[in-house]
Structure formats: C-alpha cells, structure tokens
Amino acid sequence: MPELPEVETVKRGLNKLIIGKVIASVRADNPKSFPNAEHDVRNFLIGSHVTEVRRRAKVLLIDLSTNYTLVIHLKMTGQLVFVNKNLVDSKSYMVDGERPTTNYQIPPTANEVRYGGGHPTDSLIGSLPDKSTRVIFQFSDDSHLFFNDQRKFGWVRLMPTAEVPNIDFMKRVGPEPLEADFTATEFATRFKRRAKTSIKAALLDQSVVAGVGNIYADEALWGAKIHPATKVGDLPNSKFHLLYSELRSVLNLSIEKGGSTNRNYVNAEGKKGSYMEFARVFRREGLDCPRCGTEIIKIRVAGRGTHICPACQQLGK
DNA sequence: CACTTGACCTGTCCGC
C-alpha cells in the first residue's frame, strides 16, 4: 500500500493535526493489533503528548514526550486517520481512560464522519470506527486517531525512541532517495551488489533504496525506458543516472499530489491522493503509452504485477 | 551468500 509519498503525506498531515495532543487512552480490537506490554502503555503512552511525527522509508514514527515512540507500518491497506472531536460521538463506544487494555471490542456502530470534496480528492472513509479499525487512540480533547487495516498486515509498536534505530528493519534499510545528499553515483553504487537480479526486484528491495514500492518502481522504470526484468548487471551507468532522476521526480510529484489512491490509501484526514490521475503506466494496461502511443501491457516481474510500454521498455536495450 | 517463493489476511473482481 502506502509507499514513500503516501507515508510522507500522512506524516505531514499528522504534524499539523496532533502535535501537543495528550493521549488519554488506547484500545485495540485484538491483542495482535497492538501487542505492547501493558506496563509500557500505562507508563509511557497514556498521559504523554505528541512531540513530532517522522518518517523513515515507509515507517511512521510518532514521538512522545516520554521519549517513547509509536512505530507504525501501514503495509498494504493500513490507514491512519485523525478525526476531530466534533465529528465523534463519544457515546458511540466506551472509552477506558484510566487503565488501557489491548483486548476489547470496538463497537460495530459509529458516528458519521464525512469529508467533502476539495484536494486531495474525496474521502474513502465513511464512519469510524468500522470493521477495519484495529487501534483507536483517544486524545484528552476527545479527538481520535484511528488505525485501520483491512488486511491486518500492518502493525503498531510502542518502544523507547532510542531503540527505534535498533530494530531489524531500521538497521537494514537503505538511504532516503529524496535526501539532498543522496547522489546518483551512490544510487548506482548501491545496486551493484544486486547484479544478478532484475532491476524491479532491486528497486523494491528496501535495503538498496528506502521507500520504493510497486507503483513508483513501475513509473520510474517507464520514465527511464528500462524493462523491469533487465538484470541489474546489464544496465549501463547512464541508465542508473536516468533512473535516479526519474525516481526522484516521480516521488516528488506524488508527494505534491498527496500520494496515490488505488483503493484503500487515505491521508490523515481520510482523503484520497490524486497521483493516479498522473500515472503513466501503473494500472493503465490497455491504454496508450503517453510517450509513443503503444498499448500498455501488464506482465509479472519479481512476483509482482508490472506495467510497461512494450515499445519504450525492451529487454536488452 | 544471492535470489526466489510462499505466507500473512480480507475483500473484490472475473469467468464459469
């Protein structure tokens, strides 16, 4: 689901919406959705306030005044949606403000939470909580942050801020592609150790470069006129430089458009991103390549659905 | 070690 631009959009939204808010309670639909020890929740989450929201790769980091951090991965269908107090009927579900529990039922009925048009585009969120709601954070002003995840691949963890860099994913993950000091030369160098795999698999490998997923891999490869199945070792240096600039421009454009929404993704206000209106190949099979007019096709590379222009992106060219 | 495949889940869409 959310890739770098989507998580970045959520991060920016939350930084406008929840900084300084005090966490009054937390509830989960299932212990697996928020498996922290109750001791940590009681002592370092409840009563803390949000100091900053950060992003690393596709991971969201919500820093708390207790020097603890909520670490959140949205995976394929996760959403993190803030709902203001005036949109929540607090009587629609029970809140335990004193002793948080990680094992309670989220009631099936809820208040209406509707968002109107504007940009980004319309909301996908009807009312919250809904059947995909996994965790609810309630703030002291009675506003709420909902973690929804239809497929249950996502996760939320609470841990000391100082330990975040030590989790396995953080130790392995590669550099941020949009950092100013990340150069085309370093980009090319990092691919060299994956010489025998496809360029698409290498782009999706978070240890090479952080934050790239299926959408922006396809979009950037189209921009650089590279067939996704091309072996990394077969690519000339000039193609790496081209791919580097295409990737950065695609990611930047998507952030500007508030990310991509195929089905599930929404920003922190529950609204869709509009990048898909600007996509050149992703999910555009059967339509014309915007560069040469050839019909875009969908193939399978690295176990993932992959969209290419068969004329612009040829193996061995 | 490098690389690929299946598993984790729920929902939707497509063909029969």
Next chain:
DNA sequence: TGCGGACAGGTCAAGT
C-alpha cells in the same frame, strides 16, 4: 447469484 481462483500498494521466513 453462487463459487472458485487470482489478485491487491509490503515484508519476512523459509526454500533453492
């Protein structure tokens, strides 16, 4: 309408 299978924006563990 119903049912089976494939597929969906990500990442691991286990396989070759």
